[in-house]
Amino acid sequence: MxxxxxxxxxxxxxxxxxxxxxxxxxxxxxxxxxxxxxxxxxxxxxxxxxxxxxxxxxxxxxxxxxxxxxxxxxxxxxxxxxxxxxxxxxxxFLNHPLDCPICDQSGECLLQDYYMSNGKYESRLDLPKHHKRKAVPVGPRVMLDAERCVLCTRCTRFCDQVTKTGELRIVNRGYRAEITTFPGRELDNDYSLNTVDICPVGALTSRDFRFQKRVWHLRTAKSLCTGCARGCNTYLEFDDGKAYRYRPRENMAVNDFWMCDPGRVTYKELNDNRLDVAIVEGQERPFHEALELAGSWINEAVGSGKGSDAVVLVSPQCSTEVLYAAKKFALDVLGTTRVGGGNVRPAGVEDEILRRADTNPNSRGLEALGLTRNPADLLSDGGSVLLIFGDDPIGFQKDLADGIQTFQRVIYVGSNENSTSGAAGLALPMAPHSECDGTFVNFEGRVQRFRKAFTPRGDALWGPNLLARIAEFTGDEFGWNGPKDLWQELTSNEPTFANLEYAQVGDEGRLLDAGQDAGRDAGVTAPASGR
Ligand code: SF4
Ligand code: SF4
Ligand code: FES
Missing domain, CATH: 3.10.20.740 (Ubiquitin-like (UB roll))
Structure with missing residues (x-):
């Protein structure tokens, strides 16, 4: 314009x-x-x-x-x-309870900010305040405090205009007016937590997040949701090495201002059930010892001429950088071309707002690196060593267990304990996307960056570094000085990523075919948050 x-x-x-x-x-x-x-x-x-x-x-x-x-x-x-x-x-403020000290919105509330900047601290109301319902669960994920509401209708308009589910309404008039759901209905659409984000006051709060943390103790990293192939842009909020919540980060080319409720809870995987130490045959072992063991298994296979029947099974849950490093490790260290992978998860729900049926964040990255292979086919002939990266093939597809068990040695590299890590002879901890920098490629082919929020837990390492540490024991020259260095090599070696500089990816991402992107990225300015 x-x-x-x-x-x-x-x-x-x-x-x-x-x-x-x-x-x-x-x-x-x-x-x-x-x-x-x-x-x-x-x-x-x-x-x-x-x-x-x-x-x-x-x-x-x-x-x-x-x-x-x-x-x-x-x-x-x-x-x-x-x-x-x-x-x-x-x-x-006439009937507002002014309960900021016990309100979960405190610290990120527009009403509180304006109140503090206007300085009208003394109430001129002689009558008692009119009280309304407090702490009412209006849905499985959202709590209402009606007397904090300023009747702005952001939440009702969201349910009318975005999800078109229309669960919320204002009833009554004057000082009795309040937000409610229709009789017999709940605020239970798949995007209900966006009403919490856009509520400018503490009237709508998240049942998952409330009272977990005062917001001024949280720090924020620009991140991505890994719940599906959309790759919604997020803020990952954390403190002291623990993730507390995701909030949507505006990107008009990907997710506008929103994210879905199932995606929002995926932050829990960053905290729970983590694999943060090395496990050998079910026993915790010193990390260095486990790396040495991995190196010796690989040396054994390569030394006896069996490196080429090793398999590296990767997952579209892994970042582009981990996929590239795993491919290079397979080709250069193991000397095998049996490298690749694909989706092992059941299809998710797809809708017309954001959600995609593919529940992996990086299927297009896997494809762009030429790594798309059917996991069952890849495992079918067994072999000397199997290196599995990320995800839980056995947990999601029980019949893959037979193929996995036909390998003499199985090494699992991942961020969470699961059925596959339990079945592997050796499990090594890899940093998830909250603990390193990297990229995913979304379903449209948009390369998007996520940023490191905090240092890796326990012994976990950035995936490419973990491979470099194993390669120290195999005597191979292997490794990078961080994600930027790896990206430079990747863009030189992988034609689909050619000429895509790290800096160009920016905060809004970049389509792999930058030509297609010219019209979308030019002038796209994520509008500031409505807060
Ligand atoms: S968004 Fe919050 S303040 Fe606005 S009407 Fe809804 S509950 Fe009330
Ligand atoms: S639509 Fe997909 S990427 Fe976006 S928040 Fe939901 S699960 Fe995450
Ligand atoms: S009248 Fe409410 S923001 Fe303008």
Whole structure:
């Protein structure tokens, strides 16, 4: 859209014609308080918190429903605006319980922020406050505190416009008005936790996350959901080596502002049931000893001329970097071409919003590296050594156990204990995507980066480093100085990734065929969060 010149608080700025004034001001570094506006939902204009003064217009106007045009001048800082904004806020606080110390939204609440910045701390209400329902489970994953609600209708509009399930409504009038579900219905759609994200106050909270952690103790890494091939962009929030929640990270080319509820709980795999030490024949062993054993098994196979009948079974759960390193290890260290893998998981639910039936984050990465092979075929003839990367082939497909057991030596490399790690003679801990940098390629062929949140747990290592450590015992030259170094080599050796520089992938990802991408990435700006 064309840029035009406007004035905000007397300063000339360039803004996109037609953009609403909350976004235009935000782009210029000016925050206009608001509750009901959210960039992913239609404008409702009900909260009146975003009032501004537009030159030449006598009455104050709402910024969320006023738009940039050439020569427009408006103020967000005049006495009149400040007085009206404070008045609206005081009105919203009339019956609000002000229970910030016990509210799970505390620290990320718009009402709390505006209250603190307006300083109207003394209530002028002589009557007792009107109380409403507190801690009501409105669905299996969402809790409602009705007296904290500012009736902005973001949650009802989400259920009407995005999921089109319409579970939520406002009932009653005046000070008795409150959010509720229709009789006999629950807020149980597959995207219900997005209402918690967009609720600007502590009225809707996540039953999974509430009271687990004060949000100001959390740190954040840009990450990706691994629940399906969509690869929704996320913030992974963590503290002290533990993941606490995922929140969606806006990417208009992938997931807009949302993520699904099943994907949201996949953070638990990063904490629970972790394989963080080496296990040899069911017993915990020192990591160095286990690596040496892996090296000796490989030397044994290669030395007796049986390296070529070794198999490296990889998974579309692994990052592109791990897949590339495993392929190179198979070809250069083991000397086998029996390397590849595929999906072993049952198909998931596919819908028209985000969810994909393929429950792997990197099927396209596997394909782009030429590694797509049927696991059953790959295992069918047995062999000397089997190296399994990630996932749980036996847990998901019991009949693969027979093929796996025909190998003389089985080494499992993964992040969680499971049926396959239990069946392997040697299990080595690999860092999951919360503990290293890397990429997945989503179902559209979009390469997307995830960032390391915290240091690997226990003895776990970044997958390529783990292979490099094994190669120390086989006497092979093998290894990289981190993900960037590996990426450079990968893009030189793998034609599908040719010329795709790490920096180009950026925060929004990049289609493998960058030519197709030109129109989508150019000018895609993830709108700031509605908070
Ligand atoms: S529950 Fe939250 S999102 Fe829904 S109307 Fe109330 S304040 Fe708005
Ligand atoms: S749609 Fe897929 S990638 Fe997105 S949140 Fe759900 S499971 Fe995760
Ligand atoms: S009226 Fe503009 S944000 Fe609510």
């Amino acid at each position: 064309a840029k035009v010149t406007i004035q905000i608080n007397g300063q000339e700025v360039q803004a996109e014609e037609g953009l609403n004034l909350i976004e235009a001001a935000r782009a210029a570094g000016v925050e206009i308080p608001h509750f009901c506006y959210h960039p992913g939902l239609g404008v409702d204009g009900n909260c009146r918190q975003c009032l501004i003064e537009i030159e030449g217009v006598s009455k104050l106007q709402i910024a969320c429903n006023s738009f940039v045009k050439e020569g427009l001048a408006f103020r967000t800082d005049s006495d009149r605006v400040k007085q009206m904004q404070a008045g609206v806020l005081e009105f919203l």
